[in-house]
């Protein structure tokens with residue numbers, strides 16, 4: 274099981290910075306499922322698409338991603354990868370152009386309230402990412418229980434000249450009934466399937482390298498460590514922004530050695546991450562280090578947050 278998890282489960286950082294190139298080169302076809310939940314459909318794809326097709330599942334929930342990978346382990350198939358991360362970001366920043374045959378999205382959260390509309394997977398630059406990563410003739414298939422949502426996505430994607438409308442089906446015969454499909458069916462709700470197709474062939478190219486190799490630690494000279502520890506408390510509640518890059522420091526946890534973990538939330542053009550900075554106080558120095566356990570992607574807002582911590586300690590008396 275451990276060996277399987279190690280191979281099939283990737284954080285978005287592992288995928289984006291290490292695996293994507295060799296992995297994509299090893300398969301002739303690739304399909305993606307966004308938001309696979311308990312992994313019903315992902316398992317189905319893995320079993321039915323053949324071993325020359327890479328199946329990529331993108332899921333933002335760690336619990337779902339781990340459960341689904343454990344389930345996939347029983348299939349012991351080499352052609353599936355579970356990627357823990359925000360599909361919008363992974364598609365936009367890491368997936369090569371013209372590389373994907375089909376992108377499936379089954380029963381995404383529609384976020385019906387207007388003030389939550391930016392949380393919809395299809396919001397913002399999704400249309401551009403979709404038309405970039407699909408192959409010529411490649412399809413996007415959305416199934417949802419919300420007709421207004423399917424229509425909204427249809428309208429949004431139809432405005433992209435690289436995408437053609439194929440069909441809009443009411444109560445289609447689904448390849449597989451997922452957990453949410455069963456749930457809505459049991460409540461007597463209809464389902465809607467939108468299919469869009471890319472109308473142009475693109476050469477397969479990798480997106481520009483992300484800022485993955487940015488230094489994610491810094492050292493400051495410290496005159497009075499005890500004073501600086503007290504001062505650290507003042508970081509909590511601070512936030513900042515530079516253009517579309519935002520950061521906020523939420524809470525501080527002290528170790529018995531007098532070092533601290535600073536819980537931080539960042540947003541890079543809407544891509545959110547929650548992680549910790551480690552603050553290590555010695556007699557003469559403060560080391561600020563990105564805590565790697567949650568494998569956050571090294572994005573510009575993380576660097577800006579780190580600069581803001583350093584600035585806070587150097588500017589204050």
Ligand SMILES: C[S@@+](CC[C@H](N)C(=O)[O-])C[C@H]1O[C@@H](n2cnc3c(N)ncnc32)[C@H](O)[C@@H]1O
Nearest residue numbers: 308309310332333334359360379380451452453
């Ligand atoms: C309502 S569930 C549907 C699960 C599954 N597709 C099904 O039909 O049973 C929506 C899933 O999308 C995931 N999700 C939401 N936003 C996402 C994003 N930006 N990237 C990847 N997954 C996302 C959620 O964590 C959740 O597992």
